[in-house]
Amino acid sequence: MEHALTLDRVTKSFGDFRAVDAISLVVPRGTIYGFLGPNGAGKTTTIRMFMSILYPDSGTITVLGDPNPEAVKDRLGYLPEEKGLYKKMKAAELVSYFGRLKGMAAGPANARARELLHRFELGDWADKKCETLSKGMSQKVQILATLIHDPELVILDEPFSGLDPVNVEVVIELILELKRQGRTVIFSTHVMEQAEKLCDAILLIDKGKKILDGPLADVKAGGPRTVIIDYDGDGGVFRGLPRVARVNDSGKHAELTLEDGASTQDLLRQLVDRIAIRRFDTREPSLHEIFVRAVGGKTHA
């Protein structure tokens, strides 16, 4: 089966600035794929290129098996980071309008818009103007407008930014639902924890360059194991420990990367008298750790 998206050495410069530098990647169908990287890494530019909003300087893009992304635009659903609604339009009208722009006929678009609004508990708001919706409701309406035409590939650019925890859950549930329906979801984020929970595969980019990509399990397996410690006490003890390569200390939770061949037993022995340890665990490195290591610890996500 063809892939949902293939990029081959795609490059895009703006004047002297190379926003995306020879990025290649494969997004298999039916997966949740994360574009990860700090702000300004080139995530949005990459997305805009396969959405045919920008055009690459070189390289090829194949979307849903079609080498001309513009031809399959109607089978994609895109929710940009910067998004809004027509304030004076009614919610149902707006959702239906976007369906029609994607090629749906008026009748089915209207019916489907109402059905979606009902399913997402916005039935009472279908005939209200968008300016009366709360932020969370607006976000839902925007997502519904992205999904009304049953796109095969859904692209969400920073879908969690500015959302409260309840609405983050709503969006996560929606992404999982899309996956259950067999659709492909690409989303970008600079928050590693969310990506870690959701993604089947990831692309890590920084300053326009690909750092690594692939299934999440492979990415994680490739890195050295880390030690997770939940503790109470003075985190200063982690400083100056022998044979520890790196420390990510969050105050009550720390992630330590050991040098090759170092023993976790020795580490535990050194710590046990100095802080109260609630959990001591070895496991694969977190995405955050992988990311920090990959970009040389200079960038803070």
Added chain:
Amino acid sequence: MRKIWLVAQREFLENVRTKSFWIGILIFPLILTAAIVVPALLEKTRQARPFAVLDRSGWVLEAVQEQVAAGAKRFVLVEPALDAQSAAAEDTLNRRVRDEELFAYFIIGPDPVRSSAGSEYRSKNLTDSDLRDWFGELATNAVQARRLEQEQIDPAIAEWIREPVRFEARKVTGAGETEDVSAQDKLRQWAPLIFVYLLWVAVFTIAQMLLTNTVEEKSNRIIEVLLSSVSPVELMAGKITGIAQTGFAIIASWIIAFFFITKYVPGLLGAPVGLDLTVLTRDPVYLASFVAYFLLGYLLFAAMLVGIGAVCNTLKEAQNLMGPITILLIIPLLAMLPIGRDPNGPLAKVMSFIPPFTPFVMMNRAAGPPELWEYVATTALLLVSIGLALWAAAKVFRIGVLLTGKPPTLREILKWIRAPVGTVAVRKEPR
């Protein structure tokens, strides 16, 4: 094409739902009706104006008495029963004028046949000269009759001597013949001014609607969602089409309103229809050129404003950039009267060939009328400019709509227009 139509349809529906659309539709008929009804009503409701006359000649008042009684009902002669010769009478009348018992009073000098010495008109209100003109004419007639009598001149001869030389206006027609000029023709001569003004208002309002609308769409951050479904050029074309539909709805309503109001409203007021204004709406040349020039003028300014709208994030920024275009638009309005007076003069000819002015100036010259080659040449030039402007606007639009932050300078915009598509940086301000 289908997407352009969808965008246009949405624009149109959204505009139709706004208040400013209905204000645009209603304002013109309201102003027109008011312009007809208010003066008529004012005429009816004017107050009676009592006045008095101190006749020191002893005969003039008597000579005009009959005409005064038979004349305008608005002016009521009050007999003050005062000694006309005494200075005290003036004081009394001054007081009565001050207390507004009298609107005014006249003093007729002792010997009006010899000279006007000592004749005066006294009132608190000197701006309304109706009474003065009316009574002055009656008195003049009486005095002149007395003078003719005294000099033993036949009144018929006097009439003949006073006869002015009148030049009858005749219009040279296209066939090189002359024809009588009726009031209708005079109206036709000046009608283009009405059309130019309406054209101007229409183009200005509608193009501005487009600007506001584009900026709002940008500040609403809805543009990028739209761009995932339609191309920037489709979006721009759809917006321009949708707003053009709105504009046509408004001017069509104006034309219909103009026809009905000028036809029926004066009749309803019982006033005689002095000039049949409906002739304007029945003249196919005016109507057709009005509609055509509206479309062309709108397209040219729409291209400019949609470009401006695309690079701005707030209405305030847009208004700043809009400044030079407003000035450009005001020039044909300033030239309206001079061109109306001399529709084929050098000013008119030169301005016809400046594309942003062409629609207004050619409409302005319709009574001339300009020669056919001028119509062809100016329209061709205008069409080429519209093509160029739309092409440039499309380039600016595609870059501008994704731009956030400070609007670009004119120099940057010109660079975008010259650069090949897709090579210009879209700035993204960190948040």
